[in-house]
Amino acid sequence: MAHDDRRLRVLRAIVQDYVSTNDPVGSKALAARYDLGVSPATIRNDMAVLEEEGYITQPHTSAGRVPTDKGYRFFVDRLSTVKPLSAAERRAIEKFLDGAVDLHDVLGRTVRLLAQLTRQVAVVQYPTLSRSAVRHLELVPLTPSRLLVVLITDTGRVEQRVVEVHGDAEADTVAELRTLLNAAFTGKKLAEASVEVGDLVDQAPPHLRPLVAAVSATLLETLVEPSEDRLVIGGTANLARSGALDFPGTMRPLLEALEEQVVVLRLMAEVGPSQVTVHIGGENEHEALSSASVVTVGYGSGDQALGGLGVVGPTRMDYAGNMAAVRAVARYVGHLLAES
Amino acid sequence: MAHDDRRLRVLRAIVQDYVSTNDPVGSKALAARYDLGVSPATIRNDMAVLEEEGYITQPHTSAGRVPTDKGYRFFVDRLSTVKPLSAAERRAIEKFLDGAVDLHDVLGRTVRLLAQLTRQVAVVQYPTLSRSAVRHLELVPLTPSRLLVVLITDTGRVEQRVVEVHGDAEADTVAELRTLLNAAFTGKKLAEASVEVGDLVDQAPPHLRPLVAAVSATLLETLVEPSEDRLVIGGTANLARSGALDFPGTMRPLLEALEEQVVVLRLMAEVGPSQVTVHIGGENEHEALSSASVVTVGYGSGDQALGGLGVVGPTRMDYAGNMAAVRAVARYVGHLLAES
DNA sequence: GCTGGCACTCTGTCCGCGCGAGTGCCAGGA
DNA sequence: TCCTGGCACTCGCGCGGACAGAGTGCCAGC
Numbered sequence: 001m002a003h004d005d006r007r008l009r010v011l012r013a014i015v016q017d018y019v020s021t022n023d024p025v026g027s028k029a030l031a032a033r034y035d036l037g038v039s040p041a042t043i044r045n046d047m048a049v050l051e052e053e054g055y056i057t058q059p060h061t062s063a064g065r066v067p068t069d070k071g072y073r074f075f076v077d078r079l080s081t082v083k084p085l086s087a088a089e090r091r092a093i094e095k096f097l098d099g100a101v102d103l104h105d106v107l108g109r110t111v112r113l114l115a116q117l118t119r120q121v122a123v124v125q126y127p128t129l130s131r132s133a134v135r136h137l138e139l140v141p142l143t144p145s146r147l148l149v150v151l152i153t154d155t156g157r158v159e160q161r162v163v164e165v166h167g168d169a170e171a172d173t174v175a176e177l178r179t180l181l182n183a184a185f186t187g188k189k190l191a192e193a194s195v196e197v198g199d200l201v202d203q204a205p206p207h208l209r210p211l212v213a214a215v216s217a218t219l220l221e222t223l224v225e226p227s228e229d230r231l232v233i234g235g236t237a238n239l240a241r242s243g244a245l246d247f248p249g250t251m252r253p254l255l256e257a258l259e260e261q262v263v264v265l266r267l268m269a270e271v272g273p274s275q276v277t278v279h280i281g282g283e284n285e286h287e288a289l290s291s292a293s294v295v296t297v298g299y300g301s302g303d304q305a306l307g308g309l310g311v312v313g314p315t316r317m318d319y320a321g322n323m324a325a326v327r328a329v330a331r332y333v334g335h336l337l338a339e340s
Numbered sequence: 341m342a343h344d345d346r347r348l349r350v351l352r353a354i355v356q357d358y359v360s361t362n363d364p365v366g367s368k369a370l371a372a373r374y375d376l377g378v379s380p381a382t383i384r385n386d387m388a389v390l391e392e393e394g395y396i397t398q399p400h401t402s403a404g405r406v407p408t409d410k411g412y413r414f415f416v417d418r419l420s421t422v423k424p425l426s427a428a429e430r431r432a433i434e435k436f437l438d439g440a441v442d443l444h445d446v447l448g449r450t451v452r453l454l455a456q457l458t459r460q461v462a463v464v465q466y467p468t469l470s471r472s473a474v475r476h477l478e479l480v481p482l483t484p485s486r487l488l489v490v491l492i493t494d495t496g497r498v499e500q501r502v503v504e505v506h507g508d509a510e511a512d513t514v515a516e517l518r519t520l521l522n523a524a525f526t527g528k529k530l531a532e533a534s535v536e537v538g539d540l541v542d543q544a545p546p547h548l549r550p551l552v553a554a555v556s557a558t559l560l561e562t563l564v565e566p567s568e569d570r571l572v573i574g575g576t577a578n579l580a581r582s583g584a585l586d587f588p589g590t591m592r593p594l595l596e597a598l599e600e601q602v603v604v605l606r607l608m609a610e611v612g613p614s615q616v617t618v619h620i621g622g623e624n625e626h627e628a629l630s631s632a633s634v635v636t637v638g639y640g641s642g643d644q645a646l647g648g649l650g651v652v653g654p655t656r657m658d659y660a661g662n663m664a665a666v667r668a669v670a671r672y673v674g675h676l677l678a679e680s
Numbered sequence: 681g682c683t684g685g686c687a688c689t690c691t692g693t694c695c696g697c698g699c700g701a702g703t704g705c706c707a708g709g710a
Numbered sequence: 711t712c713c714t715g716g717c718a719c720t721c722g723c724g725c726g727g728a729c730a731g732a733g734t735g736c737c738a739g740c
Binding site: 101102104112135136138140142148150152156158159160161162230234235236237239240241243244251252253255256259 | 441444475498570575576577580584591
Binding site: 699 | 711712713714715717718719721722723724725726727728729730731732733734735736738739740
């Protein structure tokens with residue numbers, strides 16, 4: 001139907017106009033700025049239908065229309081066209097991320113880059129430990145009863161924990177233990193390794209068993225625990241930019257939710273690699289995000305995501321641009337981590 | 341002189357009143373709320389003098405007075421009395437910080453605690469590497485030409501770098517190298533160790549020399565470099581709370597400066613342990629901090645600070661309370677790091 | 681040297697009004 | 711059947727004036 005088709009073009013125009021001007025958009029402005037081929041009166045009729053169907057709303061009588069969450073959702077799913085990054089942006093990504101010296105640095109640069117590209121708040125999750133493979137395990141005796149365990153993963157992440165052991169851990173005992181554990185764990189993913197711990201303890205020489213048990217337990221219980229996953233946040237200054245406009249009064253809970261990390265981590269848990277996910281306004285479970293949109297994607301080289309990254313901004317955001325930026329950055333970070 | 345004495349009491353009252361109400365304070369309110377023993381008219385005379393001397397100012401004619409930076413400075417230096425923490429606060433500190441599993445966790449908890457106690461933005465610096473002693477050096481061969489160097493300090497900090505070596509690094513060569521480097525560096529502070537590197541290379545067996553040189557260079561050049569020092573920031577939501585009031589329009593540059601870290605790190609470089617330092621408004625070099633005050637102190641067990649921590653807030657802040665909180669937290673963190 | 685009184689100044693706020701933008705509806709035309 | 715121009719209506723926003731309140735500086739008296 002020519003009907004429906006035009007209505008969708010009207011919806012798209014409303015979203016685009018509102019995103020760029022932040023003013024409720026009226027029929028006349030629409031007719032003037034977008035070549036819809038019909039008069040304002042006709043557009044008004046279409047807008048009335050769109051409003052009835054819940055895609056747009058008016059803040060008050062005799063103001064223009066504003067997209068609803070449902071309107072944005074439709075726009076994202078059906079109306080937005082992928083916006084390829086400019087050559088300058090691609091170059092910026094490479095320039096920014098190359099030259100990182102370690103994982104912390106990579107993620108720090110990534111979050112700054114994303115914030116700069118999208119002009120939104122950016123979040124980057126540390127590579128999940130449970131899906132990373134163990135590259136090396138190091139043990140350092142601190143005191144006779146305390147052992148520092150350092151875990152190095154193939155994604156460059158380094159984690160350490162102090163383990164209390166009741167048996168005394170002498171230098172050569174520790175060396176034995178190190179050899180044993182490295183033989184058992186190196187190259188394995190922590191998630192896989194967890195099933196074999198029982199066997200490992202049984203097969204160990206008797207004098208090492210308590211040590212093996214203690215260290216393994218620490219590794220699996222505290223390190224695989226996804227709640228420990230960390231988040232790097234950047235670009236909160238972008239929130240202050242248009243914060244008063246886009247988040248009237250909800251800025252503080254939003255910042256609190258970001259610092260809390262839990263909320264965002266839960267979102268990240270759902271992401272798949274290369275499949276950009278968008279949560280719009282009220283679609284977010286958490287109250288503080290109900291007036292924000294979150295664009296996330298997983299990164300990683302293989303089929304499974306090592307972690308997620310994305311941006312958080314007002315529902316009134318440039319979805320096409322942000323989705324493109326998020327995906328491009330995730331892809332590059334994936335390569336970077338794979339080759340290191 | 342009874343004169344001067346009363347004038348100072350007036351200044352103190354103005355600061356206290358303005359900090360708690362955020363309203364320019366007039367002579368009448370002052371006379372009503374503080375027992376100064378004189379009439380509003382007299383207070384007005386004193387205020388005129390204080391204004392002439394630059395301690396207070398009025399936003400516009402016929403408004404109350406507001407302290408200037410100079411006024412706050414005088415208040416901090418001479419008028420504020422140390423406000424001991426409540427028992428509940430002391431308990432909160434212990435409860436909050438005990439149970440931290442590693443350094444990252446300690447600092448994360450510290451920053452949240454500080455932000456909660458002071459209701460300001462909190463910053464905590466990672467322990468400076470150059471003043472930490474080396475506990476252990478670990479080497480992990482990645483490929484024949486790449487070596488992962490992991491440095492563990494006595495403050496629990498773990499740092500890693502990938503070193504490119506042109507000679508090939510086989511397992512037993514690496515083992516030799518590990519022994520050699522640990523013998524040389526363990527127990528030493530990195531700053532001290534830097535002077536001996538030349539000797540170390542000379543004394544090494546010839547086949548190890550290029551490796552020793554490469555690894556040592558990396559350690560000293562990149563790890564001792566203070567610019568790499570990291571900062572944990574928290575409580576930015578507190579900025580949003582009264583941000584619009586206290587930082588009209590300057591909130592974004594402030595957030596940017598905090599994320600930039602450089603500005604704050606420069607401030608931290610000056611701190612001494614147990615000596616709380618306050619930078620008020622325009623006293624800060626950086627533009628973005630010119631309407632903010634920063635309360636900092638060093639933490640560490642010995643005579644020299646391992647790092648700094650503090651809070652950033654509006655010049656209109658509870659200096660006495662924040663200084664007490666910052667000092668108490670720093671002391672506790674110092675103990676915590678010393679015993680681990 | 682302090683105090684009460686007084687005139688003055690200035691801001692923040694409230695109210696009323698007109699303007700403009702935008703809408704919904706309707707009758708006419710393709 | 712659908713689009714279009716016209717028209718009356720609604721409502722928020724901005725502007726200007728009036729007003730109340732807070733605060734000051736100054737002065738004469740104690």
